[in-house]
Amino acid sequence: MTTQTEKAQQDTAAQNQASIANGVDAEIYTSNQRKPVxxxxxxxxxxxxxxxxxxxxVMNGLHDRLTDLLGIGSVDLTEPWRYRLIHVGGGLALGFLLFSSTLFSEERSGTADPRRLLAVLPGAALVALAFGQAALFWTTGMAVDQAAAANAYSMTFGLPLVVGTFWLIVVGWFWPDRRRATFDIADLFLAxxxxxxAMYLIYHAPFLRLRGGTALAKSADMYAALAGTVLILELARRLAGLALVIIASIFVLYAFVGPWLPGILEHRGYSMTRFFSYVYTDQGILGPTTAISSTYIILFVAFAAFLQASRVGEYFVNFAFAVAGGARGGPAKVAVFSSGLMGMINGTSAGNVVATGSLTIPLMKRVGYKPQTAASVEAAASSGGQILPPIMGAGAFIMSEITGIPYAEIVTAAxxxxxxYFASIYFNVDLAAQKFGMKGLPRSELPRFDKLARQAFLFLPIFILIGALFMGYSVIRAGTLGMASAAVVSWLTPYPMGPRQILFAFEIAAKMTLQLVAVCAAAGVIVGVIALTGxxxxxxxxxxxxxxxxxxxxxxxxMIVSIILGMGMPTTAAYxxxxxxxxxxxxQLGIPPLTAHFFIFYYAVMSAITPPVALAAYAGAAIAQSDPMKTSVESFRIGLAAFVVPFMxxxxxxxxxxxxxFEIIHVVISALFGIYLLSSAVQGWFFGLLSMPLRAVLLIAALSMIAQGWFTDAIGLSVAIGVWLVQKRFVDPNKVIRGAD
Incomplete structure (x- = not known):
């Protein structure tokens, strides 16, 4: 007869089985994100x-209805320049409303400090004046046309906008509003x-196409672009840290100091008007990075948001736990699978670490992984999601856009x-579990595989997306079908998506997109400098x-340049x-475009786990409460295969x-064996603990297998067998050396 205690234990176990991934799809708030009420x-x-x-x-062709609905007549807001300006301007406005210039250490309430309101007032008044002038352009039909004076509207628009923007940013730096539940008045005016x-540039887009970056550019063009650039860099600082801002600022400075630089760095230099009116065109901020963020990135972030709102992402994680959670080091193996799958869709390594790592990292620590190892595994797996086909964190579509190589060819090659790469992480995890005698989670605490297998239809959104792409549908149409299918399959679960959940998906999609909007626009500044200076x-x-x-x-x-340029940037912008x-x-060196761009892409991705600026590793360290630098070094070691694979x-x-x-099968088998030997050398475990000399020998064997070729394979295999014989005590090292002689 079952006692009451036993029944309670069974109920608890059943609850754990059903909800081990509960909350993985919950909205995540960063430490400087507001929670308005x-x-x-x-x-x-x-x-x-x-x-x-x-x-x-707009992406699905509703622009005509939108134009009629807004009553904007002949001003087509869906034309590429204007569409991208709305994308950037709207993203900046939302970003300043939702993300503070400081971290919130506590939930404060109360009223605004009157003294701070007085400090904000001058900047707010200047921005309001500039807004009024921009509104007059739209309502009266006035414009800074080609016949206008060079400094037209400088006093009523340009200077007030720039000075007011700088004023409000500085106030936010030195006197932030620490109330989290409301909007900051300074950030309202920055929005x-x-x-x-955006209003000025959209209205004047026809003129800017002709005079941007030339001697014909007007001061008002320069002031608008300068204020916009400063706003982009400030929001990038709030959402992505200082690394990208510093790199972009160095490039901006380079545009002005070129005449005094030596060697290939020298150029003639540019005036403020010419530079800023150029950088805010489709050669810079509105160029390829923003084109990508305003289409592919926001589309697939919205797809990920639908998976999150429908709790399909939670199913992915539960499925991974059901398959691998009970194996040795189970939670780490779950992290490899689930983080790779979610990272493929997510588009940002650090964001995925926060989303799935909040579940997997504590469970890894529970079964015996050191905190920094748990964080490192999660960082390496989440970063690997960016190279996992078919979505590759939107990387496949970006590469296709830049190179002109068909999407199907890129995905097949990936x-x-x-x-x-994922085999390497799995080997590292498994070898570490063997080395330290780790177990998996008890089966009673894991979801039941047979139950989850009956819900395998929840993978349909991914399959529909892939199928639509390979059937020849456009990326936009395929992504939209993926979103719709995520909503439909949710109706077969206990969490059907109704209007409220669909609107919630659109809401969190915007919040998830803001960081990418800011960093892609900031990367556009760099691209503009590169194009202008040559x-x-x-x-x-x-x-x-x-x-x-x-x-x-x-x-x-x-490799070195790609890693340096990628430090502090999400994958898309880095690539x-x-x-x-x-x-x-x-x-130009004769390397095929597909190989060259895959090479660059891999190292841009791996910059997220490369010290000293390893954003994914730092995000994991924050969850695991481990040393960030040690975590980044260990994540680099775990992801070492990604630094070898491009040369392979x-x-x-x-x-x-x-x-x-035959060639493909041969290189795959030899490469997998080489990757296993590399992981063994990194972990110091190959059928037992490895001494440092044997680790070095095994590393040589791994590189020989990875090098490709029958002769090098024979060398690697022979050396590996020799190490195995030593580890199994069949021979001692001296006999192996004499045998080699």
Whole structure:
């Protein structure tokens, strides 16, 4: 007879089985994100929903109805320049409303400090004046046309906008509003400044296409672009940290100090008017990075938001726990699978660490992983999601856009390298579990596989997305079908998506997009400087000179540059910048475009776990309460295969599915064995603890297997067998050495 205590234990176990991933789909708030209440909360929700709906509607061809609805007549807001300006301007406005210039250490309430309101007043008045002038352009039909004076409207628009923007940013730095439940008055006017910039540039877009970056540019153009650039960098600082802001600022400074620099860095220099009117065109901020963030990124973030709102993401994690949670080191293996799957959709490594790591990291620590190891595994797996086909964190679509290579070809080429990377992380996790004698979670605490298998239809949104892409549908149509299918399959679960959940998905999609909007726009500043000064072409020439036509040396330099440029940036922005700087040089060396861009993309992704600026590792360290620098070093070691794989597919195109099936199968088998040996050398475990000399020997064997070729495979296999014999005590090291003689 079951006692009451036993029944309670059974009920608890059943609850754990059903809800081990409960909360993984919950909305995550960053430490500087506001949590408005009351009317402010309703306003924020409406604005976020409108922002996402605008993008989804325009991308799906609803622009004619939108134009009629807004009554804007001949001003087509869906024309590429204007659409991107709305994307950036709206993202900036939302970003300043929702994210503070400081961290919230506690939930404060109360009224605003009157003294601070007085400090904000001058900046607010100047921005309001500039907004009024921008509104007059729209309502009266006036414009800063070609016949206008060079400094027209400087006193009523340009200078007030710039001075007011700087004033409000400085007030936010030194005197932030620490009330989390309401909007900051200074940030309200910064949002108004962002709207003012967008209004001016949208209205004057026909003129800016002709005079941007030329001697014909007007002071008002420069002031609007300057204020917009400053707002972009400030929001990037709030959402992505200082690294990207510093890099972008160095590039901006470079545009003005070129005449005094030596060697290839020298250029003639540019005036403020010419530079800023150029950088806010489709050669810079409105260029490829914003084109990508305003289409592919926001679309797939919205898709991820639908999966989150429908709790399909929670099912993915539960499924991974049911499959691997009971194995040795189970939670770490779950992290490999679930973080890879969610990171593929998410589009940002650090964001995915926060989303899935909040569940997997504590469970990894529970079964025996050190805090920094748990954080490192999660960071490496989440970063790997960016290279996992078919979505690759939107990377596949971005690469297709930049190179012109068909999407299907890119996805096919990505399969084997991604498999090798995740195999490497899995091997590291399993070997560490063997080394420290770790167990998995008790089966009683894990979801039941048979129950979850009956809900396998929840994978349909992914399959529909992939199927639509391979059937020839556009990326936009396929993404929209994926969103719709996520809503439909939710009706077969206990959490059906009704109007409220669908609107919630649009709301969180906007919030999830804001960081990417800011960093892609900031990356656009860098791209604009590169295009204006020609440093990209000169850098490619220098790369060719240093390499002396040696492709391997050129690729080594390309690796270093890609990692440096990617530090502090999400994958998409990092790849776009690196591709514009070093992509042309690699192609000039005769490296196939697909190989060259895959090479750059891999190292841009891995910058998220490369010390000293490893954003994904730092996000994991914050959850695990471990040392950030030690965590970043260990995540680098765990993800070491990703630093080897690009050189593998350069030397062996079969890894990119180029060659006969026999060649492909051969390189995959030898590479997998090499990756296993590499993981064993990193973890110091190969059928038992490895001494340092044997780790070094095994590393040589791993590199031999990875090098590709029957001779090097034979060397690697022989050395590995020799180490195995030593580990099994069949021979001692001296006999192995004598045998080698």
């Amino acid at each position: 009351g009317l402010a909360a309703k306003i924020a929700v409406i604005l976020c929903i409108a922002y996402t709906l605008f993008h989804v509607g 108004l400044a962002a709207i003012t910039v 399969i084997i390298p991604a498999m090798l 440093i990209g072409t000169r850098f490619s020439s220098m790369l060719l000179g240093l390499a002396d036509q040696n492709q391997a040396i050129a690729l080594f330099f390309a 776009a910048v690196a591709a514009s700087v070093i992509g042309p040089g690699l192609v 597919f350069f030397s062996s195109p079969a890894l990119l599915m180029e060659g006969s099936w």
